[in-house]
Amino acid sequence: MFGLSFANPAVLYGLWAALLPLVIHLLNRRRTVTVAFSNVALLQALQHDRMRQVKIKQILLLILRTLLIVLLVLAFARPTLTGASGDGRDAGTSAVILLDRSMSMRFRTPDGTLFDRAKTRMEKLLGVFDARDDVQVLLVDSRATPIDGQSADQVRLQLAGLQPGFDHTDFRAGIEAALSHLRASQLPNKELYVATDLARNGWATLPDTLADMSGISVFLLPEQPASIHNLGILDVRLVGDVLQVGRLATLEIEVINYGDVPRGGVPVQAFLNDRRIAQEVVHVPARGKRKLHVRFTPDMSGALSLRVEIGDDDLTADNTRVLVLVIPEKIRVLLIRETPEDTYYLAQALQVAACDVIQKQPDDVTEDILQQADVIYVCHVATLSRGIIDGLHRRLESGAGLGIFLGRQVDIRHYNAQVLPVLLPAMLTSVQGRLGEKATYQTLQSPLPDHPLLVDLQLDGPFHSPKFYAYYGVSPQANTQPVLSFATGTPALLECRIGSGRAVLFSSGLHANLTWNEMPVAGFFLPFMHRLTGYLAVGAFGQANYVVGQTVYRDIRSGNAKEAVLRAPGQEAQTLWPEQQGSRSVWPIGVARTPGLWELFAQERLSDRFAVQVHSQEADLTPISETRLSTLFRGARVAVVTSEMPLSDVVLSQRRGRELWRFMLAGALVFMALEMVMTRSTQTRRDAP
Secondary structure, eight states: OOEEEESSGGGGGGGGGGGHHHHHHHHHHHOOOOOOOOHHHHHHHOOHHHHHHHHHHHHHHHHHHHHHHHHHHHHHHOEEEETOSSSSOSSOEEEEEEEEOSGGGGOEETTEEHHHHHHHHHHHHHTTOOTTSEEEEEEESSSEEEOOOSSHHHHHHHHHTOOOOSSOOOOHHHHHHHHHHHHHOOSSEEEEEEEEOOBGGGGTTSOSSOSOOTTEEEEEEEOOOSSOOOEEEEEEEEESSOOOTTSOEEEEEEEEEOSSSOEEEEEEEEEETTEEEEEEEEEEOTTOEEEEEEEEOOOSOEEEEEEEEEOOOSOGGGSEEEEEEEEOSOOEEEEEESSGGGGHHHHHHHHHTTOEEEEEOGGGOOHHHHHTOSEEEEESOSOOOHHHHHHHHHHHHTTOEEEEEOOTTOOHHHIIIIIHHHHSOEEEEEEEEOTTOOSSOBOBOSSOOSOGGGTTOOOSGGGOOOOBSEEEEEEEOTTOEEEEEBTTSOEEEEEEEETTEEEEEESSOOOTTOSSBSGGGSTTHHHHHHHHHHHHHGGGGOOOEEETTOEEEEEOOSTTOOOEEEEOTTSOOEEEOOEEETTEEEEEEEEOOSOEEEEEEETTEEEEEEEEEOOGGGGOOOBOOHHHHHHHTTTSEEEEOOTTSOHHHHHHHHSEEEEOHHHHHHHHHHHHHHHHHHHHHHHHHHHOO
């Protein structure tokens, strides 16, 4: 069944011009022309048959001129017959093929991986094109990468050696590049092919409807497993603060079942520096999750590798998760105070936690001292110089932690105008309550909120809430959030993120005379300060864990190293040279493409470690809905071609098979010649005596 379509349908508006000959003809009929003549001569020349011939020629000229305009307009509109040619190649084709090479295409089936099946279909698809067609192939994961190749044979050679990666799917870049290429093409057939598992997560970043899809044929080539037998490690995280040598820590492991059948007897193992620290067998419900907690005690400091594994299934890429846990030998804490009484209890608590504590007055704080601190506490300081404020801000951005304790001597106007807008957006009001007045007091909210800083802390028994006699009214601004409140709902502890660091503001004081509160002598104080210090110190040790697709730069820790050797999982060793980024010297790792443990060796010894993980949502093969697809490609001709369907037949049935503009143009030339002949013949007869 043939159908007529136009490559340039907008030109069809020019058909209105075909009415011009008729309009001119009608206007000429109404115009009276005065001609001098002799009555006798007129009666002799006026013959009935000749008048009839003149009218017939006028009508024929009108028809010829009208058809001439119609054929010219149609020629420029480029009419084609859909499926009219035997092989569908008479009209040129511009095609873009998007081949999904993300981690989910590693899913194994009896016929090979989904990626292997997609490559087999690509071989068949390339046979639909010839040398006259414009074909571009893009490999799509989180980016769109073109395959080099000027011909189908060259593209086939490139495809043969390709393997799926570990990155996540995001079709936005690929679709945008494809549509830009197709819209710029002048060929009548514009085709977009998408070979993918159709997992919904890969389409999440696209708008609800793609603009200007008219005239484009979209062929979806799905590769999906008949059934899903896959479990994955959804998340592995440390519960609570930073690790310390000899201190019990808790690891939370979350396992997910993507299939519709419950899985029992699933082995879960955890290794710290290749030493097994846990092994359990769990049951995971269908389409459900299972959390388990592993408790362990580190026996050494440094950057330790943590590896969690589960049993084998049809997608092995999400069965292992590697992290790097940084355990500092000591947390370096700087206390900025005006008198020793301002930090007496705080210093005692931090020394018990084996922290390296330095105390300085504001005038003695230098940039070097700030750079050497992992956590900085500002305690009861009335004012801070602009230099210290800027230095604290720079240290926060680079990952250090900051804690601010207020006291009686604090200059509220100075803090509201200069300190807090830079370090922790909040506004202070007057002191609430009375210093040393123990008859009235506030207690902390109970139960404590669900926050990493407060995990496993309880307000009962010897750890009951301390009494607070006085505190500042504090209003959070911008990105600042309350972490802990008093029983009345008034904020007691605020938090915000500045760059890679964390900053907190405690609305009460910690003076040695205990006039603000009794917290320093309460059972709650010691574990809380240990937890707070560890929580603030997390960013100071730098980022140790990334996801596939991220661009990685690592700070140079060996100051004299002029080169380093990078060893990535499954890759050959690579030599790196330092780069300068502002005031930082870094190793340019580049884009992390493979998951696992990455190591840097400088001066013939291990100098740095970091881990790269896969995107957990990439293992979810839940397909995109038909409604979403139809809305997304609204205006295009969409065909879903399964592996059982003959691909070439489906494609050729959608194409414009034969272009007719040459015939239209030839017809216009013929009519133009006839019109000229008839016009000259009429003029000759009119001029004859």
